[in-house]
Amino acid sequence: MVLESSSRDSIHGESNVSISTSGRENLPPKPDLLKAHRASIIDWPESVKRFKLQLKTSEESIAAMKEILELSKKTENITLLCYEKEGENCDRQIVKERLVSLLRRKKESR
Numbered sequence: 001m002v003l004e005s006s007s008r009d010s011i012h013g014e015s016n017v018s019i020s021t022s023g024r025e026n027l028p029p030k031p032d033l034l035k036a037h038r039a040s041i042i043d044w045p046e047s048v049k050r051f052k053l054q055l056k057t058s059e060e061s062i063a064a065m066k067e068i069l070e071l072s073k074k075t076e077n078i079t080l081l082c083y084e085k086e087g088e089n090c091d092r093q094i095v096k097e098r099l100v101s102l103l104r105r106k107k108e109s110r
Helices: 032-038 044-057 059-072 091-108
Strands: 002-006 016-020 078-079
Touching: 032 044, 044 078, 044 091, 059 078, 059 091, 078 091
Parallel strands: 002 078, 016 078
Antiparallel strands: none
């Protein structure tokens, strides 16, 4: 499986699945975390730290990640989409890193 992150809004082909991180309630950072970062109450490194914790501990985020991992069994490519521009601080890269980590663990445990 190829896991990409992109700001593109469409993917073509039967073996591709596109997932919007901003359009899913359980996958992006929780609203209070987004507000704190956007208001410069916390910086990007702290935002990343808190979001990584959310992905590991939030039941909703864990369920969303499991859903994506299930999709990975049925498709060759998954593309994470977001409204942020490529190369800017964005949650899709953090989600991608977490998914890759979970996939590696899954392969190692076989």
